[in-house]
Amino acid sequence: MSQKLLGIDLGGTTIKFGILTLDGEIQEKWAIDTNILEDGRHIVPDIVASLKHRLALYGLSKSDFIGIGMGSPGAVDRDSKTVTGAFNLNWAKTQEIGSIIEKELGIPFAIDNDANVAALGERWVGAGANNPDVVFVTLGTGVGGGVIADGSLIHGVAGAGGEIGHIIVEAENGFPCTCGNEGCLETVASATGVVRLARYMAESYEGDSAVKAAIDNGDEVTSKDIFTAAEEGDSFADSVVEKVGFYLGLAAANIANILNPDSIVIGGGVSAAGEFLRYRIETYFLKFAFPQVKKSTKIKIAELGNDAGIIGAASLASQFA
Incomplete structure (x- = not known):
């Protein structure tokens, strides 16, 4: 055996x-x-x-x-x-x-x-299709990830390689992060970050929206609520998802411009939004990526789940x- x-x-x-x-x-x-x-x-x-x-x-x-x-x-x-x-x-x-x-x-x-x-795992038998160059971004309570280059994980000199959640995506007036910096990807693209972003955007939104009304009423709102409402046509929720897609696309382009992996795989709970989120990330990725990078690096949704x-x-x- x-x-x-x-x-x-x-x-x-x-x-x-x-x-x-x-x-x-x-x-x-x-x-x-x-x-x-x-x-x-x-x-x-x-x-x-x-x-x-x-x-x-x-x-x-x-x-x-x-x-x-x-x-x-x-x-x-x-x-x-x-x-x-x-x-x-x-x-x-x-x-x-x-x-x-x-x-x-x-x-x-x-x-x-x-x-x-x-x-x-995702690189071996998931969306990475066993390619030697894959970046994995996981969107959960925080934003984490791993960078695999030429078949090996990048750990860095202090083991902090692949801290994707701490790429700065808002250089001025960004939200404070648990790491001590401001404007990290984690503050706007994690499950809690999406809600924080929605609360901030709700302050200046004037249209009708069940999600904005819930936020204004002090009701509990989750990232899943926001994505579900966006898919159902809530214009405010859709604008929040669009902004999340912008931040993730910007971060993905910066990663890919340095590493040019075969794929950037998006996983974690927030990625359950699937294609509804992926195509927005890809749209901004294509806007910010280097010409050869945008032709060769793909944005994918993770396949293996838990x-x-x-x-x-x-x-x-x-x-x-």
């Missing part, structure tokens, strides 16, 4: 697991809740226990696997296989991960940042083949 890969996608609420073939096909997957109590000290033991339980359930042993890969929030040290500052896991201090999992399972282990890992993390994590483990 051919050997397999194990992928782990560690999140703040759920830990997802997958057993995959060497071609990136998921054969089995499952998930457990993330127990972040007591400074997250239960997380790694829970991962070990779940892996042992499932391998016994499926009649598999360590010899059936080439390796285990994992994506994690926080600052990841790929060499020591540790994570520091993953605050949504209550991991303020450095956590030993790889050494424990390798000792308990006897299988080689690799780890990287969760956004990088999702990028690897499986990108475990697939990308498994691809990390293929290095042990």
Whole structure:
């Protein structure tokens, strides 16, 4: 029987697991809740226990696997296989991960940042079509991403390579960002950023709009509400989506003018808007991109959804083949 890969996608609420073939096909997957109590000290033991339980359930042993890969929030040290500052896991201090999992399972282990890992997944068997040059942008609570050039992730000297959410798209009077700067892409294109942008634009909009009325009334409005209203013909909501498309298109063009990837893949919750958002990003991308870049780099929507993390994590483990 051919050997397999194990992928782990560690999140703040759920830990997802997958057993995959060497071609990136998921054969089995499952998930457990993330127990972040007591400074997250239960997380790694829970991962070990779940892996042992499932391998016994499926009649598999360590010899059936080439390796285990994992994506994690926080600052990841790929060499020591540790994570520091993953605050949504209550991991303020450095956590030993790889050494424990390798000792308990006897299988080689690799780890990287969760956004990088999702990028690897989309590049391998998703919208990236296994091209060696792909940029992944994920639009969720924040804006993250990963840059893959010539088949390898760009990490940078301090591990901060691919911080796409912190490209400046509004140089003057931009919204403040959690990073300390102003005008970052994350402040206008994340799920919370879209709502922030809508609240700002509502102040000067004078037409009829159910979304503007809800904002003016102090009602809760989500990014999904805004996109849904835009698709249904709400002119104010449509103007917000258009502005989001402008910011993403500008950022995509700046990325592509430097890297000229085969594709820039848009994923994450906000990307659920699909073609309704993609074509707007592409319109502004084509406006701002260098001539040869606009002819060769494509704007795509991600294909793997919630499986990108475990697939990308498994691809990390293929290095042990």
